[in-house]
Amino acid sequence: MTFAAVLFDCDGVLVDSEAITCGALRDMLDENGWRLSLAECMTHFVGHAVRSRAELIQAHTGRPLTDAFMDEFYHRRNVRLENDITAIDGIHDAVRHLHERCEGRIAVASGADRYKVEMMLHKVGLHHFFEHRIFSGHEMPRSKPHPDVYLAAAAHLQMNPARCLVVEDTTVGIKAGVAAGATVWAYAPPPAPTDVLTQAGAAHVFAHMTQLPTLFSEKLTQG
Incomplete structure (x- = not known):
């Protein structure tokens, strides 16, 4: 056919866009206690909605994935994408x-x-x-x-x-x-x-x- x-x-x-988006996410995860390289972050998150990985994020940061976290992530991500995409x-x-x-x-x-x-x-x-x-x-x-x-x-x-x-x-x-x-x-x-x-x-x-x-x-x- x-x-x-x-x-x-x-x-x-x-x-x-994937390295740009994961760069913003990696920085936020680092600030919340989960230190990752960009390559590691991409392995965990490329192809996935961030919210779908909420349990993984909580397991490594000890904190629930909140709306406030997501709002800040979207803001940082969008700024980087607008500048670098x-x-x-x-x-x-x-x-x-x-x-x-x-x-x-x-x-x-x-x-x-x-x-x-x-x-x-x-x-x-x-x-x-x-x-x-x-x-x-x-x-x-x-x-x-x-x-x-x-x-x-x-x-x-x-x-x-x-x-x-x-x-x-x-x-x-x-x-x-x-x-x-x-x-x-x-x-x-x-x-x-x-x-x-x-x-x-x-x-x-x-x-x-x-x-x-x-x-x-x-x-x-x-x-």
Whole structure:
């Protein structure tokens, strides 16, 4: 079956945001008694909503995850993202190509909050490709690794999830796409490990966004 729609994750797929976000979180965790390197913080939190890791945070800080903590985290995160966010290399051409090939049937299905996603897409010049087709896991009954956000995006596009290609970069997101019934391709720039992504369910792994249009066109031709 050929793909009729493409559903993109946002962080780490459209925008290079994960180290920025985890940097803000690492600093706050350090202030609350849990000292982590940036790499360790990313291992624990990339792909997860911070609130979903509340028990882990409490176990290491001895403090519950409060609304006040989250409000301060969002503030620090947003300031850093507004100043430092960049697009993933090659993503503009890739999105433009898939937007044309799918006749506009592309969407963002992110585990992040809507403000963050919309702000980042505006900052890097991608928002117009996805306007009115942006979905946040924060607005779903369950966020990733559950399939809700991908199912919502597919339903909005009036597409069977089986005809959707999901582009992800984390095991959490891959599991969400697979659970939705979509085919998932994983973006994994070196030195990211590829075996864990395929074990999570990725049907294909690619290393650079410039490869995505060609891979997609080849799939259509084969179909």
